[in-house]
Every structure is written in C-alpha cells, then in structure tokens.
Amino acid sequence: MEISRAPLRRLGVAAALVCSAALLAGCSGSSSSHSSSSSTKDGSTTAQAAVPMAAADLQSDYLKVIRDVxxxxxxxxxSSDLGSGVVYDDQGHIVTNAHVVGHEKTFKVTTANSEDELRATLVYAYPxxxxxxxxxxxxxxxxKAASFGDSAKVEVGQIVLAMGxxxxxxxxxxxxxVSATGRTVSEGPSGGAIGATIANMVQTSAAINPGNSGGALVDLAGKVIGIxxxxxxxPNFGGGPAPGIGFAIPASMVKTIAGQIIKDGKVTDSGRAALGITGRTVVDDDYRAAGVAVVEVKKRGAADKAGIRAGDVLTGLGDTDITTVTTLAEALxxxxxxDKAKVTYTRDGVEKKVDVTLGEQ
Known part of the structure; x- marks a missing residue:
C-alpha cells in the first residue's frame, strides 16, 4: 500500500457517534429468552436503560473535548494551499506540517472563534x-494553546477525534x-522531491482529508496526541483512498521539534539516524529496483568514516534489504x-560489508 497526502473522502459524524456509544454500552443487537436483566419502575430493563445512558455519557465526552480543543x-x-495548524503556546506559535507551508514565508490564519484573517510568518520548516x-x-x-499528550501512552483502540x-x-x-502505533511511513513525492520518511506514526481510522494536514488528533482527555x-x-484502485487509514506524527516528536524551533530558530537535535550520503535508486537488468547508488558522500560523515565511496551501491542495512532510497530511509x-549498523554494498561487482556508526540527519 502506498501513502499520499490527499485522498478525497467525506465521513459522516453523527451516525458514528451513535454506533460508538452502542458498542461501548455492550449492545449486541440481539436478544435471548435466557438473558438476565432487571426491571425499572417504568417497566424498562436496566440493560435497555444503560444504552442511552452510555450514549449520553460518550456524547458528553465528545462535546467537552470539542469545546476545549x-x-x-x-x-x-x-497562496496556493490550505491546511490546518495547532496553537502551541500563548506567544502565537502555531505548529503545522512542512508540506502545508511549502516554500512560503507568510500566511493568513483564521481561528475557530473569529472570521478575521490574521497574518503569520514562518519561523522554520523541517521537511x-x-x-x-x-x-x-x-x-x-x-x-488558547492546546495541551499535548504523551505519545508513549497512546493505545490501539483508543477513541480519537481529528480536528481541522x-x-x-x-x-x-x-x-x-487509534488503529495502530509505531508505523514507519514514507510520504509520496511532491514537487519532484522525495517525500519524508517518518517513524513511530499513529495510525487512525478518523478521516484525514485535504486540509486536515497540520491539525489535531485528540484523545477524550482533550490532549493532542498527534498531528x-x-x-x-x-494502488489497486487507481490510487484512490484506502478508507479508514490515516497517519499522524506523534505528539512527542511534535514537542521535540517545535520546542527546538521556537528556542533556537531551527532543529538542532533531530534524533534521526543518517549515513551521510546522497543516493539514487538503481535497477537491475530486469529493471527492478536493486539498491541505492552512492552519488555523494558527506565529508566526515558516517559513511565517509566507514570507507564508503561515491559509486558504491548499498544493498543492505542490518537485516533489511535495501532496494530503493525509500527502503533505505525506512531502515534508518x-x-x-x-547506533552501529552493518552496511552491505557492492563495489566493482564485489559485495562488501562494513560496520558503520550512524550519524545524525
């Protein structure tokens, strides 16, 4: 399955609220003469009464989170794109996606409580x-600044809301x-550039449509757990949307990167491993992707220190086969x-292996 930024699909909310409430209430949709339930004064059973009570409680939780966040x-x-952002602090800093801001420096911002357009300026983008x-x-x-949660506490099955x-x-x-955690996902190419590869993403069934990018994925405690x-x-349906599969950058990474940008005006500690090369995907005689050719080696970078040179073709990192630039990015x-990693590569048709101490991107 491929990943891209902008499949178009709408999602109804009201029906989903009712279904979720019924599920939480334990409503199976069937009955049996052997099931046990007690009666209330008005003749209804406690099991029947529990369903609307659970639905009301869940709806109340939803409404509170929406009002708060x-x-x-x-x-x-x-100028040519539209997206969302989350207020990060009371100084007016807003965190969003790099692909939302693109190469622009100034933006128009509209808050949820006003139709007035505010002007904003780019601090720093980290694609x-x-x-x-x-x-x-x-x-x-x-x-109002949002409250960001702890990504380590996010659990599969947790109810979330996507706002944007x-x-x-x-x-x-x-x-x-939340349908999965810890996903490593590569964005599709944009503007001729290879998309970012992002680790530890939160997978969700909440609809993420064009314009949602940069918004908030929120738990029922009112904490932003992802962007x-x-x-x-x-790809089997012409690149159309795969229903119910979206991804959010975890809040822990958002706080780390945004905090550095606000403090230093740039990212000073990415926490992302790097080989220190520029590479391109190469194909074999059957035109199948077969490795990453090293085009340039960063001086005193990890690959340079390990003796890897321009012209070498990388085919493995640890236990992972490297066939494309994307698989290399996902392995890193x-x-x-x-970290130390064993890199497999070919030079002049001869396979070699070398231990590399990875640098920082």
Missing amino acids: LPSVVQIQA DQDLAVIKLDKVPDGL SPLGLSSSVTQGI PTLAATD AAEKPG
Missing part, C-alpha cells in the same frame, strides 16, 4: 519530519480510533544516531 485549531492559508512552526504577527485576545479544515471547511471534526499528516491510497528511521 477546537479553539486551539486554526486554518492556514498559503525531514514534515513539521513547521509559524508565528502570528499579532496575538489576538483569548488565543478539510476541503476548506474550517473547524470540522471527524472521529475514529494528522497522511492518508493512505490504494528505525535506528538512532550513534
């Missing part, structure tokens, strides 16, 4: 992690669950700077 989610308008921070030129009264501006519809909310970034596409995403 939605004011912290903004719409970001660039390797698809994150960026912009700052409002003037902070409006009542601007899909298709330009500001302050929209969809719902779903919605990608939606899956199914599972490592940390300072």
Whole structure:
C-alpha cells in the first residue's frame, strides 16, 4: 500500500457517534429468552436503560473535548494551499506540517472563534519530519494553546477525534480510533522531491482529508496526541483512498521539534539516524529496483568514516534489504544516531560489508 497526502473522502459524524456509544454500552443487537436483566419502575430493563445512558455519557465526552480543543485549531492559508495548524503556546506559535507551508514565508490564519484573517510568518520548516512552526504577527485576545499528550501512552483502540479544515471547511471534526502505533511511513513525492520518511506514526481510522494536514488528533482527555499528516491510497484502485487509514506524527516528536524551533530558530537535535550520503535508486537488468547508488558522500560523515565511496551501491542495512532510497530511509528511521549498523554494498561487482556508526540527519 502506498501513502499520499490527499485522498478525497467525506465521513459522516453523527451516525458514528451513535454506533460508538452502542458498542461501548455492550449492545449486541440481539436478544435471548435466557438473558438476565432487571426491571425499572417504568417497566424498562436496566440493560435497555444503560444504552442511552452510555450514549449520553460518550456524547458528553465528545462535546467537552470539542469545546476545549477546537479553539486551539486554526486554518492556514498559503497562496496556493490550505491546511490546518495547532496553537502551541500563548506567544502565537502555531505548529503545522512542512508540506502545508511549502516554500512560503507568510500566511493568513483564521481561528475557530473569529472570521478575521490574521497574518503569520514562518519561523522554520523541517521537511525531514514534515513539521513547521509559524508565528502570528499579532496575538489576538483569548488565543488558547492546546495541551499535548504523551505519545508513549497512546493505545490501539483508543477513541480519537481529528480536528481541522478539510476541503476548506474550517473547524470540522471527524472521529475514529487509534488503529495502530509505531508505523514507519514514507510520504509520496511532491514537487519532484522525495517525500519524508517518518517513524513511530499513529495510525487512525478518523478521516484525514485535504486540509486536515497540520491539525489535531485528540484523545477524550482533550490532549493532542498527534498531528494528522497522511492518508493512505490504494494502488489497486487507481490510487484512490484506502478508507479508514490515516497517519499522524506523534505528539512527542511534535514537542521535540517545535520546542527546538521556537528556542533556537531551527532543529538542532533531530534524533534521526543518517549515513551521510546522497543516493539514487538503481535497477537491475530486469529493471527492478536493486539498491541505492552512492552519488555523494558527506565529508566526515558516517559513511565517509566507514570507507564508503561515491559509486558504491548499498544493498543492505542490518537485516533489511535495501532496494530503493525509500527502503533505505525506512531502515534508518528505525535506528538512532550513534547506533552501529552493518552496511552491505557492492563495489566493482564485489559485495562488501562494513560496520558503520550512524550519524545524525
């Protein structure tokens, strides 16, 4: 399955709320003469009464989270793109996706509580992690910063809400669950550039549509647990949307990167492992991807120190076969700077192996 940024698909919310409430209430949709339940004064059973009570409790939770968090989610308008952002602090810093800001420096921002357009300026974009921070030129009264959660506590099955501006519809909310954690996902190419490879992403069934990028994935405690970034596409259906599969950058990474950008104006410690090369995918005689040719080696980088040279073809990192630039990026995403990894490569048709101490991207 391939991953891209913008499959178009709408999702109804109200019906999903009712279904989720019924599931939490333990409603099976069937009955038996042997089932036990007690009667209330009005003749209804406690089992029957529990369903609307559970539905009301869940709806109350949803409404509270939306009231608490939605004011912290903004719409970001660039000259040719539209996305979402999350208010990071009371100084007017807003975190969003790097692909939302693109190469632009100034933006129009609309908050959930006002239709007035505010002006914002780019602080720094970090495409390797698809994150960026912009700052409002003037902070409006009542601007509310979001509260970010602990990604390590995110669990599969947890109910989540995605908030943003899909298709330009500001302050929209969809719902779903966390369907997986720890995903390593590569973005599709954009503008001729290879997309970022991002580790430890949160997979969710909440709808992520164009314009949701950079918004908030929120748990029922009102904590932002991720920044919605990608939606899956199914190549078997012409690249159309793969329903119910979206990905969000975990809150821990968001806080790490945004905190550095706000403090230092750039990313000073990415935590991402690197070989220190520029490479391109090469194919074999049958035109199948067969490795990554080293085009350039960064001086005093990890590959340079290990003796890897331009012209070598990388075919393995640890136990992972390397066939493309993307598989190399995904293998490196599972490592940390300072880790030792065995790199397999060919030089002049001869296979070689070397231990490399990985650097930082």
